Amino acid sequence: MRAFAELLDRLSLTASRNAKLVLVRDYLRATPDPDRGWALAALTGDLGFDAAKPAMIRKAVEARVDPVLFGWSYDYVGDLAETVSLIWPAPTDHRPNREPELSEVVDALRRAGRNEVRPLIEGWLDALEPKGRWALLKLVTGALRIGLSARLAKTAAAMIRPDAVSAPPDPDGDERTQSLAPVDVSDIEEVWHAIDPPYVDLFAWLEGRAERPSPDAPGRFRPVMLAVALDEAADFAKLSPADYAAEWKWDGIRVQAVREQGVAKLYSRTGDEISGAFPDVMQALTFEGAIDGELLVMREGQPAPFGDLQQRLNRKTVDAKLMAAHPAGVMAYDLLAADGEDLRSLPLTERRARLAAVVAQHGGERLQLSPQVEYADWDQLARLRADPPVGAAAEGLMLKRWDSSYLAGRPKGPWFKWKRDPxxxxxxxxxxxxxxxxxxxxxxxxxxxxxxxxxxxxxxxxxxxxxxxxxxxxxxxxxxxxxxxxxxxxxxxxxxxxxxxxxxxxxxxxxxxxxxxxxxxxxxxxxxxxxxxxxxxxxxxxxxxxxxxxxxxxxxxxxxxxxxx
CATH class of the missing domain: 2.40.50.140 (Nucleic acid-binding proteins)
Known part of the structure; x- marks a missing residue:
């Protein structure tokens, strides 16, 4: 736990992206399994404990410290974990307490019932120093707030083999030497949703000790392709309108709808499954493959503003009345897989044609093809962006190269987003x-x-x-x-x-x-x-x-x- 606490503390005080990468990389290199796997899960937001709540922590500290003093301290500090870590009193029984390992904390919390969590946390707080208490409470509440994105944490994991960056592929094809080549973060994201913490198989592959974990789980999430913001002054001078398809940037949430071998799931752009909040959408989708699109409330075939969709977001379940009042659907703009075939390496023109055929065969209002915007030049497109005929349902335009493959991450050039002025x-x-x-x-x-x-x-x-x-x-x-x-x-x-x-x-x-x-x-x-x-x-x-x-x-x-x- 001490090494994890030190990592979080240094990350919270480090502004440089490269410095954060080095900190996480060095921690993952030096820390054995399974601790480093649980740490990576925490850093990427894939580790949570349903039975542990902030209210439970407040009750625990108010039982040890005057509630008024704690309230004043919390008001001044503004952060629950930091306040508790500093104000928590030393145990009075003087019994020796051993600092827990990170894996011990995770295993205990994953097994514990709601009534067992508070005593566990109190015992650990007694055993830890202030920095360890702070890290423990950040871990328990899931609110790390250390300025590290999930992708950056995965990028650091891709760098853990000491000689990975400098070792060239062996021209003779020796598998052992070939494995020393650097791992791309998109390769990690490709398998991410097919593996579970503490990622022992992932680290074995990253260190060249095993084959890459298989990404081919039915219904899996595919890493999304993201657009870069368009710089009108700089980019238009270099771009040709004939090279780019234009379509509306819909004001909903980016989703990936997947149906494969009887497994149906709906994911957010970060890979969180949200199928439970949209059972009406999942029941209506009948294609076989993976579609990238925008989740919107649809009324009479027309997308509604984001405020309508917001009525259904962040819910674990929904009732029939809510689904009837706010019927959701997917506005599809890309096809990533179909009938067991991965289409992401194909150019956009071919993926778009396949997508149009899938939507046409599907029928119904729950799945629609995102229409393309016809334009002759950038001036005409600018006028459409300023006053779109689709109204408040669009927040701007997307520009996509006709010949672009579907690449994970945010490559510069293939896709641009051109949002309306705020x-x-x-x-x-x-x-x-x-x-x-x-x-x-x-x-x-x-x-x-x-x-x-x-x-x-x-x-x-x-x-x-x-x-x-x-x-x-x-x-x-x-x-x-x-x-x-x-x-x-x-x-x-x-x-x-x-x-x-x-x-x-x-x-x-x-x-x-x-x-x-x-x-x-x-x-x-x-x-x-x-x-x-x-x-x-x-x-x-x-x-x-x-x-x-x-x-x-x-x-x-x-x-x-x-x-x-």
């Missing part, structure tokens, strides 16, 4: 809360509002990114200097007609919401600019916001910039 409003800062991890000492989570007809502020969203580190310090100082009230970890900030901080907020969309006092909810809000120069009274009103929402729902063009005064 909506922008001016809002007033109302509340602030401490962040987590590196930001636990700063007020970095901001609630902002707009003016009502009565001259009061009503909250319309929250944002916690979009500003630089230097701007964060300035925002944090403003919050501290102008706090008027406290509600636990939340500070109410002075916000009046004649005094307040205006934030320029960019966001991707709006939807009506009965859960919010203002009646609206924003999608992906972020702070795009701090308006130190703008009087609070000149911020936008709820009437402005509702007018924008009406325009979005009506399928109008971008009216966002008109909201800024």
């Amino acid at each position: 909506h922008v409003i001016d809002a007033v800062l109302m509340y602030a809360q401490r962040g987590h991890g590196k930001r636990s000492s700063f007020y970095s989570d901001y609630t902002f509002g707009v003016w009502t007809d009565e001259g009061a502020l009503t909250p319309v969203g929250k944002a916690y990114f979009g500003f630089t580190d230097e701007e964060l310090k300035q925002l944090d100082k403003f919050v501290r200097d102008h706090t008027v009230e406290r509600f636990g970890p939340v500070r109410s900030v002075r916000a009046e007609r004649d005094f307040g901080l205006v934030l320029e907020v960019a966001f991707e969309g709006l939807q009506r919401s009965s859960r919010h006092k203002s009646g609206v909810a924003m999608r992906f809000p972020r702070v795009s600019r701090i308006r130190w120069d703008k009087p609070a009274r000149e911020a936008n009103t709820i009437t402005d916001v509702m007018a924008l929402l009406d325009a979005i729902e009506g399928g109008g063009g971008r009216v966002a910039k008109s909201l800024k005064n």
